[in-house]
Amino acid sequence: MIRLYNGKVLALNGDTEIEDKELWIQDSMILYAGPPQTDHPAFDREIDLRGDLVMPGFKNAHAHSAMTFLRSFADDLPLQTWLYDKVFPLEAKLTPDDVYALTKLAILEYLAGGITAAFDMYYKRDAFCQAAIDCGFRMVLNGALAKWDDWSVGEMDTIKYNMLHPLISYIPGIHAEYTASLELLMFMGELVHEHKKPFFTHNSETAKEVEECIERYGLTPTALYEEYGLFDYGGGGFHCTHLSSDDMDIFRRRGLWAVTCPASNAKLASGIAPVAEMMRRGINLAIGTDGPASNNALNMFREMYLVTVLQKIREKDAAVCDAARVLEMACSGGARAMGLPDCDCIAAGKTADLVALDLHRPNMYPVHNTVKNIVYSGSNDNVRMTMVNGKILYEDGVFHVGESAEDIYARAQAVTDRLCRG
Amino acid sequence: MIRLYNGKVLALNGDTEIEDKELWIQDSMILYAGPPQTDHPAFDREIDLRGDLVMPGFKNAHAHSAMTFLRSFADDLPLQTWLYDKVFPLEAKLTPDDVYALTKLAILEYLAGGITAAFDMYYKRDAFCQAAIDCGFRMVLNGALAKWDDWSVGEMDTIKYNMLHPLISYIPGIHAEYTASLELLMFMGELVHEHKKPFFTHNSETAKEVEECIERYGLTPTALYEEYGLFDYGGGGFHCTHLSSDDMDIFRRRGLWAVTCPASNAKLASGIAPVAEMMRRGINLAIGTDGPASNNALNMFREMYLVTVLQKIREKDAAVCDAARVLEMACSGGARAMGLPDCDCIAAGKTADLVALDLHRPNMYPVHNTVKNIVYSGSNDNVRMTMVNGKILYEDGVFHVGESAEDIYARAQAVTDRLCRG
Secondary structure (H helix, E strand, O other): OEEEEEEEEEOOOOOOOEEEEEEEEEOOEEEEEEOOOOOOOOOOEEEEOOOOEEEEOEEEEEEOHHHHHHOOOOOOOOHHHHHHHHHHHHHOOOOHHHHHHHHHHHHHHHHHOOEEEEEEOOOOHHHHHHHHHHHOOEEEEEOOEOOOOOOHHHHHHHHHOOOOOOOEEEEOEEOOHHHOOHHHHHHHHHHHHHHOOOEEEEEOOOHHHHHHHHHHHOOOHHHHHHHOOOOOOOEEEEEOOOOOHHHHHHHHHHOOEEEEOHHHHHHOOOOOOOHHHHHHOOOEEEEOOOOOOOOOOOOHHHHHHHHHHHHHHHOOOOOOOOHHHHHHHHHHHHHHHOOOHHHOOOOOOOEOOEEEEOOOOHHHOOOOOHHHHHHHHOOHHHEEEEEEOOEEEEEOOEEOOOOOHHHHHHHHHHHHHHHHHO | OEEEEEEEEEOOOOOOOEEEEEEEEEOOEEEEEEOOOOOOOOOOEEEEOOOOEEEEOEEEEEEOHHHHHHOOOOOOOOHHHHHHHHHHHHHOOOOHHHHHHHHHHHHHHHHHOOEEEEEEOOOOHHHHHHHHHHHOOEEEEEOOEOOOOOOHHHHHHHHHOOOOOOOEEEEOEEOOHHHOOHHHHHHHHHHHHHHOOOEEEEEOOOHHHHHHHHHHHOOOHHHHHHHOOOOOOOEEEEEOOOOOHHHHHHHHHHOOEEEEOHHHHHHOOOOOOOHHHHHHOOOEEEEOOOOOOOOOOOOHHHHHHHHHHHHHHHOOOOOOOOHHHHHHHHHHHHHHHOOOHHHOOOOOOOEOOEEEEOOOOHHHOOOOOHHHHHHHHOOHHHEEEEEEOOEEEEEOOEEOOOOOHHHHHHHHHHHHHHHHHO
């Protein structure tokens, strides 16, 4: 059992209060979260937090982790050009071993930034699951079927990846409307009904995507999915940059999750999502980095800051998009969007997916409001420790993922060299 | 003499090439930058860079460092409300000792983020100079006169702070047009002519500032300053969020520096400066964080990222605002704007104001383009060492500024508690 003591806890259990508490972690579970107790069991390890803060880990609610190989490779291109001319041809060359090595690199970046789970849409699923399992990292897979795929995979994967390992789960989905067909939507409708599962996909990422969908079907992507019953068991959309008022009504009514990806949307010039408007309408929100090819970092501090300040620009109002709500989106919101209700807050009985933030750094002083300090000033150098499923995977700058960081870097670099320069 | 060897150097001496070089630092100067030599003098310390990167330090070309006491205190308000209702009343209570303590906190944050100099506009100048001198940090003061000040101070300070200490220099200026009078502008005109000095001020930060100036004088702030001869010896403006085409012509013709502050402009909903347009027009550019009350971090990685992605949003074009140019703005551009031509690049004879970036972190892999990795993915946890004037002030997470970080934190917190809750 691990004891974390002499620290503060931001539980995110319905509010953003910070309290002096200690935590006991037994296997994967938080056994106790409360005031120090004199009568306690024997601990395997006791960590003195020295006044630092423990909170739920960040959840990266939209990612293509293995795309690390394209970081800083094809920047400064519009989305469609970037996707069809640069990304797809190189992705076609990826082997499962490549995906394994590239995903491990992304996992190191997640851990260094306090991210404890990713909602990942990618191919060679066995390989990236194995990378997560070998590192001890939590991964939720999204289906990402396209019209040219063998759709029966979606059926099999829904069963297989929800039974594979405690760190792995699966939510059905398609890649996007523009890589789908009506037949695929019908197939997905049957699949979500049969398995009573939510449905996620890239949704309204660019204005072009929405316009072309309306040309094709007379409906926005959101209305199209609704029409085909894909949201009958919930779900949501990645990006949601260009939702209409009617789309937002569907999101609100269905309790869908809009996963905003502000850095990617900005860098690819896709636009600024109507996050503040969605907040006012009570729509469920989470935050994703998107893939490292379009961001280029996998850094939730950056995303949280962008969520807030881009809304202030979008609405020309410095008062919109409160920092506390944004922190909840990044931690608890992501967990609920990803079907991980046990990872959403810090309380006895919850899963121990958490991060310890070093408050003894210049960007955390003075202490007027620690939540605002985290959202408006936080940085990777505040991450002291990252724990997934009760295991410490990152601590004081060092990774504990079963393989050395240097070996992971070297393997990812070799794969990249072969793919991009071979 | 300090030797930095076994590393890479991004000299920023006219290009963004990265070369295998070693550096010898003698006192405050780079004595040698080139291939390893077998015949060399005795070194006091040899630092094995293990393949990491040395580059010129970031220059924070617009700051109000002592405003750390307002971090996370009055967020989410529009600029004028924020300034008149929150900032000015509390600032009136500041003592020199307060400014000293609060500036030291900002300096720690600068060093942790690889920033080696700040262009600072604040009051109680003796106190914040002393903080810089005691820490070994480089500070360029900006005049910041307002109509209610004793203007003779501007005359005396121009002489005094340019002779005080090698780490300190002074450039005349006013706070802003909306806190000035025509008499003050006339006075400043005489001052810059007499001392042949450049002139800097907050310029066109908000649309309101520009509109009210036009109402008062029939001129934009830039045209007004030009009319009064304030740019006859160069200079520039902080923010430059709302420059007209004619304003940009003046900037171009005069060789003025536009110091963009993207985080502050976004957070206060002031807008997005026309940085890409200024680049196309060949206007000199540098980057500032503004004060910690409006940002809230003092982090050049964040600013660089925001400069690039906000331009992509502003122009709806993912191809604008090249990362290499942005890195030059943050390092060399800032140095030249601040009158520090010896701190602009890494070469023999230049001043040793530099930063070592840890490339052995997940966000720096794979290596397609290290410059893009720094601008699009870099974070404070990549800062391995920060050197100012030949002295190592930050290394491996530890500060070497003559006082412990914990003592600086405690003093800044005590000052803040007295000011904001006293």
